[in-house]
Structures are given as C-alpha cells and as structure tokens.
Amino acid sequence: MKKTDIVLIGLMLFALFFGAGNLIFPPYLGMEAGSSFLPAITGFIITGVSLPFLAVLAIALSKDGITSIGSRVHPLFGLMFAVLIYLAIGPFFGIPRGASVAFEMGAAPFFDGESRLVLFVFTAFFFALVYVLSLNPSRLVDMIGQFLTPVLLLAIAALCVAAFFQFDHPAGDTAEKYAEAPFTAGFIEGYLTMDTIAALAFGIVVINSLRSKGITGQKEILRYTGIAGLIAAAGLAVVYGSIGWIGVHMPGAEQFNNGAAILTAASSALFGSFGKLLLGIIVALACLTTCIGLTSACAQFFEEKQPALSYKTYVGLFTVISFLIANLGLSTIISVSVPILVxxxxxxxxxxxxxxxxxxxxxxxxxxxxxxxxxxxxxxxxxxxxxxxxxxxxxxxxxxxxxxxxxxxxxxxxxxxxxxxxxxxxx
Known part of the structure; x- marks a missing residue:
C-alpha cells in the first residue's frame, strides 16, 4: 500500500471527525476555563481524541463492527445498541446538528437577524449536496482526503496563526464548573463532540477504504487503521488546543455565550469582513465532510442489517429526516441531544x-x-x-x-x- 494512500485515509478520518461540536466547544471551554485551560483541554482531548482513536482500533479488531462488540453482552443488546448509536450520530442528532452549525456560523452572519426561510433554503441546498456526495462511498477517500481536508486545514491554520500573533489578552477568571476539577469538567465536555460514538461508525468507513485498496488481512487492517487513526488524532489534538487557546486569550471573549459566537468575533477581529468568509469556509467544509461521512456510514449499516432497501434509498431517507430536524434550530437539537449522549x-x-x-x-x-x-x-x-x-x-x-x-x-x-x-x- 502506498504511503500517500494511508495519509489520505488519515486525512479523511480527521475530516469526518472534525465537525460541528469540534468547532464550537473548545473556544467556549477555553473562555470558561481561563487559567485552568491546560488541565481542562487535556480532559477534553482524552474524550475528543484518545477515546475515538481507541474506538476505531476496537472496530478494526472486531468481525462485524459495533454490532459484534455489543453482542458480547447479548445479540439483542448488540443490535439495539448499534441502532441507537447510528440513529444518534446520524439523522436524529449528529447530521442535523452539523447542518445547523454550518448555517449559524457560515451563513447567518451574512444576513440580518434569524430567518426561518433562510435556514430552510440553506439546509435544502446543504442536504442536496450531502445526498449527491454520499451516493458513491468508494470515492470518500479521494474526495475528502485529497480536496476538502487540505482546504479545511489551511483555513484553520490561517485563523489560528493570526490569533497567536495578535491575541495577547491574559486568561480570565475560571468558571465554577472548571474551578474545582477542570480535568473532569473538560472530560465531560468532550462527550458533546460525539466523536467516540461516531468512531464506532467511522471505523467501518476506514476499514472499507482499506479493503478497496487491496488490504484484507486482519493484522494489516489493524496496522493501517492505527496509522490512519494516529494521523487523525494528531490533527484533532492540535486544532482543539489552538482554537481553545483563542477562547482563552481573545479580548472580550467572556461576553459571548457559546463557542460559535467567539469564533465569529475572533475571525472578524483578525480579518475584518474577510474573516466571516474564512470562518464560513471552515464551518461549511467541516460540517459537510462530517455529514457526508455519517450519512454514508448509517446507510451502509442499515443496508447490511435490512437489505430490503437499497443504499441509495437509505441515503435519501436519512437526508430527508436530517433536513427536517435541522430546521428545528441548533438550540433545540443541542438541548435534546445532550441527555441522550450522556x-x-x-x-x-x-x-x-x-x-x-x-x-x-x-x-x-x-x-x-x-x-x-x-x-x-x-x-x-x-x-x-x-x-x-x-x-x-x-x-x-x-x-x-x-x-x-x-x-x-x-x-x-x-x-x-x-x-x-x-x-x-x-x-
């Protein structure tokens, strides 16, 4: 297997993980943690990076993905657990949240006030794109690894490098939940990225990508999955630390009540009107790649378990459900999803x-x-x-x-x- 192939798979995995929650939670954690940022972001990285990496390895070790892992308790538990996981990270929470964040951070800043009609039109276009790009899962590696991920990384690097040179505000006061146990609070905050449970689905995407490259032996699959996982994990850890640092040192960050607002203000302060466009590119690419990966993974899973419907039909079904839920708004989606994820x-x-x-x-x-x-x-x-x-x-x-x-x-x-x-x- 060529080195470039495994690098592309690693970049694809990074892009699949790096979606809505990965953008909005680290900056707000940085703002709230203040001087306790280091232990807080360490806890966040464990649940947001280390556990997803271990989950991908666990899938590579199993014979039938997430279902076989759960079946070690009982076959019925394995099936029910897998269905709940795929629905949670897919059409019920994960995919609609990605589209909603893409709208709130990538499109809404260009319009005056919140408009249900604008949200409807944006999500209709967004999910039409998700549908078309999810129809051919064998091209995920080339499409995301070669094209979308490099653009995403360049945009994030531009924002973070500019912040490092221009933001020098001292760390603010530590919020109550980070004052006593910042590591534990950051660990729990990492739940909200959904990456650990998403990894149980993305693991199959990686394995199928390896098989399409001619890798079929169990040891080889485990080895190359580990390499791809390390590439993705390294990228995630650096990005989390960087955008979390922006929340710590951006002047006036404490006046905002979510990470999306912090990043929007930071990009505008650093690049002016171009900053909104830059952030829009970051958000759109991050959320689009994750939604494509989740749609493809969910469709592959349900086609395998219930082949009465085709892969294309499942893609269409999940796209429509996600579109309808996304139009409920980001706040509603988050308020319902948090207890389920917990x-x-x-x-x-x-x-x-x-x-x-x-x-x-x-x-x-x-x-x-x-x-x-x-x-x-x-x-x-x-x-x-x-x-x-x-x-x-x-x-x-x-x-x-x-x-x-x-x-x-x-x-x-x-x-x-x-x-x-x-x-x-x-x-």
Whole structure:
C-alpha cells in the first residue's frame, strides 16, 4: 500500500471527525476555563481524541463492527445498541446538528437577524449536496482526503496563526464548573463532540477504504487503521488546543455565550469582513465532510442489517429526516441531544475498553453483562438528571461512589461489574 494512500485515509478520518461540536466547544471551554485551560483541554482531548482513536482500533479488531462488540453482552443488546448509536450520530442528532452549525456560523452572519426561510433554503441546498456526495462511498477517500481536508486545514491554520500573533489578552477568571476539577469538567465536555460514538461508525468507513485498496488481512487492517487513526488524532489534538487557546486569550471573549459566537468575533477581529468568509469556509467544509461521512456510514449499516432497501434509498431517507430536524434550530437539537449522549457515552466507553483488553482478560459474557448493568444504573441517572427530572431520591442510594458529582460515577461500578462477571464460572 502506498504511503500517500494511508495519509489520505488519515486525512479523511480527521475530516469526518472534525465537525460541528469540534468547532464550537473548545473556544467556549477555553473562555470558561481561563487559567485552568491546560488541565481542562487535556480532559477534553482524552474524550475528543484518545477515546475515538481507541474506538476505531476496537472496530478494526472486531468481525462485524459495533454490532459484534455489543453482542458480547447479548445479540439483542448488540443490535439495539448499534441502532441507537447510528440513529444518534446520524439523522436524529449528529447530521442535523452539523447542518445547523454550518448555517449559524457560515451563513447567518451574512444576513440580518434569524430567518426561518433562510435556514430552510440553506439546509435544502446543504442536504442536496450531502445526498449527491454520499451516493458513491468508494470515492470518500479521494474526495475528502485529497480536496476538502487540505482546504479545511489551511483555513484553520490561517485563523489560528493570526490569533497567536495578535491575541495577547491574559486568561480570565475560571468558571465554577472548571474551578474545582477542570480535568473532569473538560472530560465531560468532550462527550458533546460525539466523536467516540461516531468512531464506532467511522471505523467501518476506514476499514472499507482499506479493503478497496487491496488490504484484507486482519493484522494489516489493524496496522493501517492505527496509522490512519494516529494521523487523525494528531490533527484533532492540535486544532482543539489552538482554537481553545483563542477562547482563552481573545479580548472580550467572556461576553459571548457559546463557542460559535467567539469564533465569529475572533475571525472578524483578525480579518475584518474577510474573516466571516474564512470562518464560513471552515464551518461549511467541516460540517459537510462530517455529514457526508455519517450519512454514508448509517446507510451502509442499515443496508447490511435490512437489505430490503437499497443504499441509495437509505441515503435519501436519512437526508430527508436530517433536513427536517435541522430546521428545528441548533438550540433545540443541542438541548435534546445532550441527555441522550450522556446516557450513551458510558456504554460506548466501557465496551471499547473491554474490547481492547480482550486479549488479556478474555471475552466472558458475564463480564460484559456485569459491566453494562452497573453502567446502566449511573448513565441512565445522569441522563435523567440532564433532562431535568427529579433524581434526588435515587442519588441518595447511588451517590456514594467516587466521581459521582462530576458525572463519572459509572467508572468504578463498571469496573466492579466486569470483575464480578469475570469471576463467575459458567457450568
């Protein structure tokens, strides 16, 4: 396999990951973390970079992608978990959010005030493009790796380099949630990128790309997947740190209530009216490549599980659903998606870790089931709390575990459940 091929696959994977959340969350984290930026962005990079990289490797080690990983608990659980993951990162949340962010940051600044009609027209054009470019998944590597990603990286580099030379505002006060445990707060914030669960889908895209290049052996697939993953991870870590730094040192960043507004103001301050165009290019390319990748991955998955409908039909169906949800607006999409992600992420993380440790700890179904049962208790509690439900009575029973208040109460119970299941000796 040529070196240029693996580099292009790595660039494709970077572009697939780098979408809506990757742009809007690091600058706001930087502004809120202030002087605690370093530990906060480190936690963010672990969930936004390291865990997605491990997830891609876990998929490369499995025989049937995300379904086979979940089936180690039970075949029905494996199927249901895979369907939930694909719907969450696809037409229900991930794809509509990408289109909404592209509109808010790439198109809305050029119009006076918010217009439902402008949003409708923009998303109609956006999803028409997504539909056309998703019809041929075999061309994803060439289309994204060769053309779209280099333009995206150049635009981001122009913004970040200019910021490094012109922004010298000292770090502001640390917000309350980053004051006591900045690392943990950044770790939880990394959930919102959706990259760890998206990696469970993008892993298959990478593997299919390798197979199209003639790589079929399990060891070779794992090796080249790891190389492509490292290329994507390095790019993501540098970009996160850079745009997060803008949030720390941009004058007046504290007056904004989201990362999109911070980046919009930063690009205007650095480049004037051209800054809006530059940011529009960054956002449009980032969100477009991610939406194409997610649409293609979802269509491939559902065609495999239910081949009664063709790949083209699934692409059209998911494009229409995403278009309708995107027109609900970014705030609505985020408010509904956050609790769902809080519930899904712990399951995904535990399954990824157990899969990677399988050569050392084995593949006991009791071990997987024990980990999932106790993880469910805490992840469902965190999701209910994020929805605003009254969880006080339950907290009195389960709130004694470490990291509970930080939203990571599932960590030790998951380990305990896995250990207990491992010790069970089936007859």
């Amino acid at each position: 519930m899904l992420y712990p399951f995904a993380i535990v399954l990824i870790i157990l899969s990677l440790l399988q050569p050392l700890i084995g593949q006991s179904r009791f071990m997987y089931a024990g980990a999932m049962i106790l993880t469910a208790v805490y992840s469902l509690y965190d999701g209910a709390a994020a929805f605003g439900l009254n969880t006080g009575p339950l907290a009195q029973w389960i709130g004694w575990v470490p990291f509970f208040e930080s939203g990571l109460g599932w960590v030790f119970p998951a380990a305990a459940g896995a250990l207990a299941g491992k010790l069970i000796k089936p007859k």
